[in-house]
Amino acid sequence: MPELRYLKAINLALADAMAADPSVILIGEDVSEAGGAFGASRGLRERFGAERIVDTPISEAAIAGAAVGAALSGLRPVVEIMFMDFTTLVMDAMVNQAAKARFMFGGQSSVPMVLRTPHGGGLGAGPQHSQCLEAWFAHVPGLKVVCPSDPASAYGLLRAAIADPDPVVFVENKALYAMKAEVPAELPIIPLGQAATLREGRDVSIIAYGAAVHTALAAASQLAGEGVEAEILDLRSIQPWDEQAVLRSLAKTHRLVVVHEAVEAFGVGAEIVARMADIGFDELDGPIVRVGAPFMPVPFSKGLETAYLPSAERVVQAVRRTLA
Amino acid sequence: MTEPLDPSAAPAGHNADHGLLALYRSLVLIRCSEERLSAMFADGEVPGFIHLSIGQEAVSVGVMAALTAQDTIASTHRGHGHAIAKGLSLDGFFAELLARDTGLCRGRGGSMHVADMSVGMLGANGIVGAGLSIALGSALAHRTQKSGAVAVAFFGDGALAEGLVHECLNMAALWRLPMLFVCENNGWGEFLPTSKQLSFALKDLAAAYRIPHVLVDGNDVAAVAEAAARIVPEVRADGPRIIECMTTRVRGHFEGDAQKYRDADDLAALSERDPLRITATQLVRAGIAEDALASITEEVKARIHAAVEAARAAPGPGFEAALADVYTAAPAGMEAR
Ligand SMILES: Cc1ncc(C[n+]2csc(CCOP(=O)(O)OP(=O)(O)O)c2C)c(N)n1
Ligand SMILES: [Mg+2]
Numbered sequence: 001m002p003e004l005r006y007l008k009a010i011n012l013a014l015a016d017a018m019a020a021d022p023s024v025i026l027i028g029e030d031v032s033e034a035g036g037a038f039g040a041s042r043g044l045r046e047r048f049g050a051e052r053i054v055d056t057p058i059s060e061a062a063i064a065g066a067a068v069g070a071a072l073s074g075l076r077p078v079v080e081i082m083f084m085d086f087t088t089l090v091m092d093a094m095v096n097q098a099a100k101a102r103f104m105f106g107g108q109s110s111v112p113m114v115l116r117t118p119h120g121g122g123l124g125a126g127p128q129h130s131q132c133l134e135a136w137f138a139h140v141p142g143l144k145v146v147c148p149s150d151p152a153s154a155y156g157l158l159r160a161a162i163a164d165p166d167p168v169v170f171v172e173n174k175a176l177y178a179m180k181a182e183v184p185a186e187l188p189i190i191p192l193g194q195a196a197t198l199r200e201g202r203d204v205s206i207i208a209y210g211a212a213v214h215t216a217l218a219a220a221s222q223l224a225g226e227g228v229e230a231e232i233l234d235l236r237s238i239q240p241w242d243e244q245a246v247l248r249s250l251a252k253t254h255r256l257v258v259v260h261e262a263v264e265a266f267g268v269g270a271e272i273v274a275r276m277a278d279i280g281f282d283e284l285d286g287p288i289v290r291v292g293a294p295f296m297p298v299p300f301s302k303g304l305e306t307a308y309l310p311s312a313e314r315v316v317q318a319v320r321r322t323l324a
Numbered sequence: 325m326t327e328p329l330d331p332s333a334a335p336a337g338h339n340a341d342h343g344l345l346a347l348y349r350s351l352v353l354i355r356c357s358e359e360r361l362s363a364m365f366a367d368g369e370v371p372g373f374i375h376l377s378i379g380q381e382a383v384s385v386g387v388m389a390a391l392t393a394q395d396t397i398a399s400t401h402r403g404h405g406h407a408i409a410k411g412l413s414l415d416g417f418f419a420e421l422l423a424r425d426t427g428l429c430r431g432r433g434g435s436m437h438v439a440d441m442s443v444g445m446l447g448a449n450g451i452v453g454a455g456l457s458i459a460l461g462s463a464l465a466h467r468t469q470k471s472g473a474v475a476v477a478f479f480g481d482g483a484l485a486e487g488l489v490h491e492c493l494n495m496a497a498l499w500r501l502p503m504l505f506v507c508e509n510n511g512w513g514e515f516l517p518t519s520k521q522l523s524f525a526l527k528d529l530a531a532a533y534r535i536p537h538v539l540v541d542g543n544d545v546a547a548v549a550e551a552a553a554r555i556v557p558e559v560r561a562d563g564p565r566i567i568e569c570m571t572t573r574v575r576g577h578f579e580g581d582a583q584k585y586r587d588a589d590d591l592a593a594l595s596e597r598d599p600l601r602i603t604a605t606q607l608v609r610a611g612i613a614e615d616a617l618a619s620i621t622e623e624v625k626a627r628i629h630a631a632v633e634a635a636r637a638a639p640g641p642g643f644e645a646a647l648a649d650v651y652t653a654a655p656a657g658m659e660a661r
Pocket of ligand 2: 480481482508509510511512513514518
């Protein structure tokens with residue numbers, strides 16, 4: 001099996017989507033001549049031309065709003081917002097325009113756009129370049145939210161997101177950009193809304209997405225040494241999320257831990273936990289425990305940031321709590 | 325009258341016939357629609373907020389006279405005139421304002437979100453300034469697709485204080501997009517004169533972006549149509565232009581606003597600048613009989629009456645259908661949960 005980096009998987013998905021559909025365009029700051037701030041669109045300008053790989057001025061609100069207008073006029077724009085922290089500036093376009101156009105125009109038109117953006121800490125980028133804000137978008141009816149954890153799913157989910165008729169916020173964890181993994185020679189498109197079971201186990205279900213999946217996997221290895229078999233679900237899509245897959249796993253293990261890098265309070269985990277406490281109540285043999293970031297901005301110093309980010313050790317402790 | 329009254333029946337936009345009489349009919353259609361809505365609002369029959377375009381009709385009619393059905397527009401909270409002039413279904417319009425399932429938006433949008441994609445009307449907008457970026461993107465799509473179409477953003481003078489306007493002017497100019505900016509300068513943003521909201525004139529702003537700017541009397545439909553007929557081909561061939569239309573907001577910011585903050589004499593003087601009166605005077609001077617104008621009004625009112633009656637008889641929207649339309653029906657296995 002060939003090896004592929006996460007960032008290259010994104011690049012391949014963009015290229016394949018553009019080759020498959022001439023209405024796909026890429027717009028954003030430094031996406032064209034520079035090939036993307038992180039290099040996600042490297043080589044695409046040479047292949048598809050400057051008309052389809054469009055460098056923009058530093059105007060996030062207009063970029064996202066223009067994507068809505070372009071999507072309503074026959075294109076499938078893929079927007080890159082350099083850091084998820086900057087999505088504060090695209091909120092009107094995403095929340096009031098993209099999310100609602102289909103519904104509020106009576107189903108006359110869909111808004112087939114993707115907003116790609118990297119979140120996450122670990123790079124010492126500090127409070128305004130590290131945040132995980134996906135829960136904001138998942139809270140808005142009309143938007144879909146995806147967050148892949150590895151190269152193959154980054155490819156497959158991005159292809160599905162671009163083909164999707166509705167607006168998708170596609171969140172990449174920038175700490176994963178350099179991650180390398182074996183992938184099948186023929187990379188499949190992966191439907192949105194489906195979780196993947198990355199590890200089978202009988203004792204506890206750990207639900208995670210994005211980089212937290214790797215934290216959960218590390219915790220599972222450690223727990224296996226103690227005789228605890230954890231099942232790991234990679235959620236992949238946050239909105240819609242695979243409620244049935246989580247419920248099935250809970251019905252098997254009867255214990256649930258949810259892990260994400262985003263702030264724990266009012267986060268994605270809170271939604272999963274609330275649903276499972278409702279529809280999975282009879283299955284529960286222990287408290288549902290969340291592991292997320294503390295209620296503080298992402299700090300800059302290496303020491304502070306390490307303490308801030310959810311660790312395998314904290315996941316292990318959470319599992320011990322629910323098993324106790 | 326033999327020309328079609330149903331705007332959607334006209335092949336290339338409602339005002340394909342640029343004759344002043346056709347423009348007048350369009351003015352009357354908007355005015356009578358607004359007056360009908362005003363009366364029904366007062367009776368409690370129209371839910372929500374409505375912002376009427378009475379006194380500003382000539383902007384919509386004059387600009388749309390220069391557009392084709394392929395051209396797209398993004399509108400505002402005060403968007404009835406834009407929508408009607410672009411040729412949206414009148415039946416669908418009234419049904420929407422009365423919140424019926426037969427409405428263009430199936431009773432989910434109402435006045436501030438009325439849209440008709442089939443005629444390139446990309447929506448009224450409840451967010452001041454938001455339409456500019458939607459038109460910007462539509463213009464980008466037109467250029468990418470080499471369709472030859474233009475996109476038009478209508479916006480009020482109050483919107484000029486939004487930062488997004490700067491981003492859109494810059495990008496349209498930078499990329500020389502086929503985009504027309506139409507500012508409806510009625511001197512007000514809600515309850516405060518825009519003289520107390522803006523530190524600049526649009527003309528000077530336009531100069532900073534090197535976008536050609538034209539000031540027209542927005543209450544004289546012949547003047548607006550003449551400017552648009554000249555400028556829209558420039559937009560198609562060369563890139564963005566701005567038309568600033570000096571116009572008059574006759575009604576309150578929204579229906580139900582008693583306008584206590586406005587000078588009574590100023591309000592009374594507005595009838596001098598009434599777009600319908602200005603155009604009727606021109607037509608009569610050109611030899612059109614006053615009776616002919618009166619019969620246009622009667623005919624239009626009958627058409628509106630039919631739309632209102634059809635809307636009244638139509639069913640309200642169903643909750644399940646609304647819920648099912650939050651997302652597009654996805655391929656099997658990809659349903660939103
Ligand atoms: C972003 C935003 N801010 C404020 C409002 C409330 N609001 C609605 S219309 C309006 C005034 C707009 O003035 P102008 O653009 O001149 O349009 P006019 O009402 O005069 O036609 C305001 C402040 C809004 N709808 N959206
Ligand atoms: Mg105004």
